[in-house]
Each structure stands twice: as C-alpha cells, then as structure tokens.
Amino acid sequence: MDRTEPAMGKDQYSFENPVTRYERVDPPEQRQPEPGLDRDLRPVADHGEESYRGSGRLAGRRALITGGDSGIGAATAIAFAREGADVAISYLPEEEPDARHVLSLIEAAGQRALALPGDLKDPDYCRGIVEATVAEFGGLDILVNNGGKQVAQDSITEISDDQFDDTIKTNVYAMFWITKAAVPHLPPGSTIINTTSIQAYQPSATLIDYATTKAAINNFTKGLAQQLAPQGIRVNAVAPGPIWTPLQPSFGQTMEKLTSFGQSTPLGRAGQPAELAPAYVFLASGESSYIAGETLSVTGGEPTP
Ligand code: NAD
Ligand code: MG
Numbered sequence: 001m002d003r004t005e006p007a008m009g010k011d012q013y014s015f016e017n018p019v020t021r022y023e024r025v026d027p028p029e030q031r032q033p034e035p036g037l038d039r040d041l042r043p044v045a046d047h048g049e050e051s052y053r054g055s056g057r058l059a060g061r062r063a064l065i066t067g068g069d070s071g072i073g074a075a076t077a078i079a080f081a082r083e084g085a086d087v088a089i090s091y092l093p094e095e096e097p098d099a100r101h102v103l104s105l106i107e108a109a110g111q112r113a114l115a116l117p118g119d120l121k122d123p124d125y126c127r128g129i130v131e132a133t134v135a136e137f138g139g140l141d142i143l144v145n146n147g148g149k150q151v152a153q154d155s156i157t158e159i160s161d162d163q164f165d166d167t168i169k170t171n172v173y174a175m176f177w178i179t180k181a182a183v184p185h186l187p188p189g190s191t192i193i194n195t196t197s198i199q200a201y202q203p204s205a206t207l208i209d210y211a212t213t214k215a216a217i218n219n220f221t222k223g224l225a226q227q228l229a230p231q232g233i234r235v236n237a238v239a240p241g242p243i244w245t246p247l248q249p250s251f252g253q254t255m256e257k258l259t260s261f262g263q264s265t266p267l268g269r270a271g272q273p274a275e276l277a278p279a280y281v282f283l284a285s286g287e288s289s290y291i292a293g294e295t296l297s298v299t300g301g302e303p304t305p
Helices: 071-082 093-108 123-137 161-185 208-231 248-252 277-284
Strands: 062-066 086-091 113-117 142-145 191-195 234-240 295-298
Touching (some): 062 123, 071 277, 142 161, 208 295, 277 295
Parallel strands (some): 062 142, 142 191
16 A cells, blocks of 8 residues: 555545544553553554645655654654655664554655664763764754653652653753754754643643653743744744653553543543644744744643743
8 A cells, every 4th residue: 555645535634523533532541661652552543644645845854753653753753754754763762663663654655764762861872863864864954852751640759859850851851962963964944843742831730840841842942943043943842732642651641630631622532643743744844934933732722822
C-alpha cells in the first residue's frame, strides 16, 4: 500500500464534527513502565498513519524531532515526511519498537529517516544528535524540541530530588543543549518548535515539577524568538491539552485521572496525536512566516491566555 495517501478516504481536511471525529477515549486501567510504548497503549492512538495527506508543504526540508518515536512527536514525524521533509527522530533505546514503526513510515513517504536513540539528560547526546542530523541530511532547518518526562505525584513530599532533576533535565536542559547546538547550523527560513503544554498556564496539583518545565519552555520560546527573528529563524511553541499518548499510562497521570482522561474538555474527549500534527506543520512551513514567539494551543477548547 502507498502509505503516503490516506487509505480510508478521510484526511486531516475532512469536514467533520470535532466532538465525534474520534471516539471518546475511555481508557481501561493500565500501567506501563516509563517511558511507555504506543505499541502497548489501549485503546491505540491515531498518528495519522492512515489519514495524513501531504501536499509538499515542507519539500526539501530537514527536520530533527525529539521524542519522535511515539505520541505527538510520531504524528509530527509522519506528517513532516509526507509533506516532503527528511526526518531524524530522537528517542530512548527501549522505545525501539515504536521508533521502527515511525522510521518505516518516513521511508514509505519517500524521505530519508535517521534513528537517534539515546538519553536527552546527557548533554553530549543532545549535541551529538544535531551533528548527526546535519551530517546525514546535509543540514537542518526544522528543530522540534518535543521529548518530555511527566510523572504525577500527589504530594511534593513524594517528588524525589532525582525525579525533579530528571524532569527539568529532560524537558528544559535538553531543549537548551539541542537548540544551542542547532542554531549555528540553521539557515534563514528555519524554524524551531517547542512542545509546551496547557500545564504552563493551568498547572495540575499532581504535576508541579512537570508544569514548571512547561512554563519555562513557553518563556524560553518567547525570549529566543525575539533573539533569533533578525536572523530569519522563527521560534514558536505548541501547547497541547490532554492527548492520548504513552506518556499518560507510564505514571504521567494518577489512575483516577487516566481513566477519565480528557473527558472534561469542552470537546468532551482527549485529543489524538494526529490532531496535533497540522499545528507543527503550519509552524514549520513558510505559511507562518510572520509568526514568531507564538504558542499555538491545541487543547480541545480549554482556554489559554
Ligand atoms: P510520548 O511519551 O509519546 O513522548 C515523549 C517522548 O519523550 C518519548 O517518546 C521519549 O522518546 C522522549 N523522552 C522522554 N524522556 C527521554 C529521555 N531521557 N531521553 C530521550 N527521550 C526521552 O508522549 P507525548 O504526550 O507525545 O509527549 C510529547 C510532548 O508533548 C512532551 O513534551 C509532553 O510534555 C508534551 N505534552 C503532552 C501532552 C499530552 O497530553 N500527551 C499534553 C501537553 C504536552
Ligand atoms: Mg515514546
């Protein structure tokens, strides 16, 4: 099957009621060890495998996406490839099965795929993935800082110093290390897209370390956008609301919140990763040429400032 074309006659442009476009995610109780696999997520999530239709919006571009093996990063990787970009994905070595699925779809779209397993908490790895992408693709013009760690705890007294450190390292330091290494390679017209969260504005009581990093990512985005705009590099962010990904059952939510995940949004359901990809494509492509320092909320209607 030609995976570059949707199989079911539906694509991201279909005119549909957003409430019922996807069945409400009603997850059974489940737990996975961190970082969790899309392969084992129930119900399975949609990354646009059968629906995302490309139209050359990123032709010839070269992208690096952290956390590109699963969830939002996977949907973005598939969409970028179908829009004509070569795509490198970073992920943890234990996520190889999910990564292989995404890498095969990038290649099925006729683009180059680069696998970059390793740990974002390691500054040498972060610098290395930029150099490896540039070496393999002959340059870099789209960077998506999307990898992230989220572990819910009911009380601050249960957040170990190691958890606090690991969450900030993964979500904030890695973005700094990767971006710092990437900027000297980025030609005018390049874009950086950081994944923040509705948690930047509406922190859950159970996610105080994680939510703190998402506020930091939002702030970093807006400051750096001003610094790099004169060089023709645009920096923006996407703020997802509740999206059905392996982050959630791998201790990202308490079990109580997991089993009703996303149901209190105005649209009444959790979002699918496939519903995030168009936001990343828009911010990566020249269509958004006058947008910098913006956070695009994809929250199912939850208000953001
Ligand atoms: P996900 O689990 O599919 O993606 C997170 C990825 O982060 C993992 O696949 C993993 O590859 C990577 N990662 C984590 N720790 C790492 C480490 N030490 N080294 C290398 N890679 C590491 O879940 P997702 O929900 O798609 O998350 C993607 C981004 O979206 C994250 O930044 C997350 O905070 C953000 N986000 C998610 C939601 C949601 O509801 N799912 C909401 C708002 C923001
Ligand atoms: Mg993963």
